[in-house]
Each structure stands twice: as structure tokens, then as C-alpha cells.
Amino acid sequence: MDTISTIKDTFAGKTLLITGGTGSFGSSCLKHFLTSDIAHIKIYSRGEKAQDGLRHYLQAQYPEHAGKVQCIIGDVRDLSSLREAMYGVDYVFHAAALKEVPSCEFFPMEAVRTNVIGTDNVITAAVENGVSRVVFLSTDKAAYPINAMGMSKAVAEKVVGARAQTAFDRAGTVVCCTRYGNVMCTRGSVIPLFIDQIKRKAPITITDPNMTRFLMNLDEAVELVAYAFLNAEPGDLFVQKADASTIGDLADGVMKIFGETDKKIIGTRHAEKLYETLVTREEGLRAVDMGHFYRIVPDARGLNYDKFYVEGQVHTEADEAYTSHNTNLLDIDGVVKKLMNTDYVKEELEGRPHIVEA
Secondary structure, eight states: HHHHHHHHHTTBTTTEEEEEESHHHHHHHHHTTTTBBBEEEEHHHHHHHHHHHHHHHHHHHHHHTEEEEEEHHHETHHHHHHHHHHTTTEEEOOOOOOOOHHHHHHHHHIIIIIIIIHHHHHHHHHTTTSSSSEEEEEGGGGOOOOSSHHHHHHHHHHHHHHHHHHHHHHHOOOOEEEEEOOBTOTTTOOOHHHHHHEEEEEEESOOOTTTTEEEEEEHHHHHHHHHHHHHOTTTOOOEEEEEEEEEEHHHHHHHHOOOOOOOEEEEOOOOOSSSSSOOOOOOOOOEEESSEEEEEEOOOOSOOGGOOOOOSSOOOOOOEEETTTTBBBBBHHHHHHTTTTTTHHHHHHOOOOSSOOO
């Protein structure tokens, strides 16, 4: 991946902080950057057990590089903790979030505290410490949100957009967003559940076989963040074009790899969508096609609308949104090929431990 190779050169001698760094995204970042010339990687999270597991893994597998990694116990809800953690930091990948949809439905204020207030705290601490670039990780559920998780991430995106220009003016800090679909095999995702059910010879539980979801592997998620890091102007939002599949075909693909079992249709969970959206029709007017990516530029107008004049018909939305229904839809064989490119599936087939708890 040329983008990741380029960012490795940029990281030489620099310090990177990853919030939520013991999660799947942070683990994938370590895989890509740990052996590069980066000087220091700070892993910021509230999971002391996951941090302890990560330290042991790095000491055993990468003893010559483990000293680059510093694990910091902290919560993005705590601004004072972030201020301390960001001292001397050059770049931030903000991945910390509450992202399990049903949990956020029952505890929406917890989603607000982590996803919204936490994002605002990250920007504040970054500006105060003169951080050069901050990349915020968002989700397709923030586009046309119908659940508390998506709504909280949508507001977090608005926080980034609202503060991006002043962050740049005050400290030269470039703050931008990435928005991506389901990242396969991450914590709380359905593929590890399917694999576990097959191993236990239990039925695979399918919400709705016709439901579609974007499918990205972790390397693609890192590539998207790397592309945004290298190309963003303040307030930009980047989307990577992604494959998708139906949940039914995804289940069949997992069974084709790990063995057959029964299927059980359980119906949609709280606040689930039939399909996901990565670029809304309204954003489509501001979306620049970058080939493998869309760059959605911020609306730079202020509140004084009298300054802006438009003659003729005003267009407020594109012809269609970019969704998991109208992107490249994989068949079962395509799903299998995609799954076989993920480290999680390879490790499961080989009986190897994962870098951190999934």
C-alpha cells in the first residue's frame, strides 16, 4: 500500500498517540508502524487488562521495538488526562469510541460523553499541545443516523467541522475526519461471533439475511486514515470506496471457510438499518472523487447568509447517496476471498493468538 509506505516516511522521528489504542484499529496501526522509523507510539485507553496483554505480546514478538510503545491509562472524557498524554505528541489518531449499537441505545448519554465530549476534549488537548495533525475515525452510522451511536458520532463529526478552522488558526493543527463502514473482525462485530458459533456447533444467528453492510479489513481502515493524514485540509472528511455484502452471504462465506452449521433468523436488533450510507445525497454535492476515495470538503459559509447570493435553481442534494446497497456487492466467493485476507481469520484457522483481545 503506497499510502502507508509514504506515511511511514512522514512518521520518522515523530510521536503518534492513538486513543482507544488497544482496540483492533490500534493493533493494526502497531503492525504497520512499529518497525518503521517512528520514534514513539503512545497507546491511550482505559483498558488496563488489554494494555497488559499488549505489553506482553510486544515484548515476546517485537523485543527490539517494544520500547517505542508507551501504554497510558486514561479516558477521553477526562480532559486533564488527555492534556498530560499529548505532551510532546506530533500526531493523533482518535479511535476511542462507544460503538456497540444496542448498548448505546440503552445508555445514550454514555455515548455522548465518550463520542461527543471525548472528541471535543481530544481537539482541545491537541491544540493546547501544538499537535500537528489529528485524524478522527467515524462510522457509516453517522450518515442519516437512526440510532444513538450513529447520532453521537454524527455530532462528533460536527464538532470536528466546527472546530477545525480555529484549531488550525490557533495552533496550526489540522483536524479531519474519516468515515468507514464495518471493519471486519473488530471487537463486537459479527464475524467473530459467527466463527465462535460454528466452533461450538451452535446455529449462526442472523438478524436479516437481506441486510447489507460495507466490508473493510483493518489494513484498508489504516490506509484510509493514512490517506486522510497525508491529504486533508482542516475539516475535510474522507471516505474510502468499499465492497459490501448481504448478511446472508456473509454468513455463508464464513461457513464455507469454517464449516457448516444451522442458521437461525433472529430479526433486527435495536435501531439497526437495512443498509448503511457512507456519503449522503447532501454531502454528494461537496464530494470530490479522488479515485479510491471521496473527499467531502467542509461548508465554509458563516451564519451571515446575506453575504451569499445564488441565481437560478438551487441544488441541495446529489442524485443518490453512496450506500451498501449500490456499491460493489460481493457474492459468497467474493466474501470468502475478502475474509481470507484478514489477519483474524488467518489466525483462527492456524490456532494462533491475536495481538490483543478482540
